[in-house]
Amino acid sequence: DAMVIQNPRYQVTQFGKPVTLSCSQTLNHNVMYWYQQKSSQAPKLLFHYYDKDFNNEADTPDNFQSRRPNTSFCFLDIRSPGLGDAAMYLCATSRPDGDNSPLHFGNGTRLTVT
Amino acid sequence: AQTVTQSQPEMSVQEAETVTLSCTYDTSESDYYLFWYKQPPSRQMILVIRQEAYKQQNATENRFSVNFQKAAKSFSLKISDSQLGDAAMYFCAYRSPPGKGNDMRFGAGTRLTVKP
Numbered sequence: 001d002a003m004v005i006q007n008p009r010y011q012v013t014q015f016g017k018p019v020t021l022s023c024s025q026t027l028n029h030n031v032m033y034w035y036q037q038k039s040s041q042a043p044k045l046l047f048h049y050y051d052k053d054f055n056n057e058a059d060t061p062d063n064f065q066s067r068r069p070n071t072s073f074c075f076l077d078i079r080s081p082g083l084g085d086a087a088m089y090l091c092a093t094s095r096p097d098g099d100n101s102p103l104h105f106g107n108g109t110r111l112t113v114t
Numbered sequence: 115a116q117t118v119t120q121s122q123p124e125m126s127v128q129e130a131e132t133v134t135l136s137c138t139y140d141t142s143e144s145d146y147y148l149f150w151y152k153q154p155p156s157r158q159m160i161l162v163i164r165q166e167a168y169k170q171q172n173a174t175e176n177r178f179s180v181n182f183q184k185a186a187k188s189f190s191l192k193i194s195d196s197q198l199g200d201a202a203m204y205f206c207a208y209r210s211p212p213g214k215g216n217d218m219r220f221g222a223g224t225r226l227t228v229k230p
Contacts, residue, residue, distance in 0.1 A: 105159040
């Protein structure tokens with residue numbers, strides 16, 4: 001089945017130790033998103049790619065970076081995780097705008113910072 | 115930036131009854147897309163229903179329907195014949211119009227409890 005896959009499902013890292021979260025998709029969608037979701041809050045958009053065009057949200061901390069080496073894969077790098085970065089990180093994909101294409105979400109990676 | 119507001123942090127409904135979840139949004143655009151997503155506990159976010167702003171007719175998907183009031187910038191979700199499996203967080207979402215970006219923004223969510 002075509003899907004969005006996030007690995008790992010759970011990630012524990014130490015304060016200040018770089019960590020990378022990964023996302024892959026078999027939907028061949030042009031657009032890929034990274035959201036941060038803290039407990040009982042709305043998913044907050046960090047950035048998204050339209051093909052290789054990177055779109056960073058104005059309030060996304062510099063600590064967060066992303067890479068998209070090809071259509072299928074996208075990575076979220078947190079250079080120096082702080083305790084406040086503990087959250088669920090959601091990856092999603094969609095077809096480009098111009099239709100009402102919904103987002104297809106992965107299962108998320110829950111990040112714990114110790 | 116566009117904002118999405120869900121004013122009901124929690125709602126409850128009796129099984130088989132009907133419940134309406136509220137959503138309002140702020141935009142200066144005339145063309146855009148609206149969505150309701152469901153997120154069960156510890157599970158994946160899934161699409162419930164979608165609406166194009168240029169369509170006057172309210173979207174319907176089985177037991178789920180919306181009341182889209184464009185002038186009022188309101189987009190409520192009605193769940194009829196509620197089932198235990200409907201218990202989840204429900205998020206209202208706004209997607210920017212064609213040519214204005216692909217970003218999708220979410221409201222704070224409404225936690226729906228279904229009582230047997």
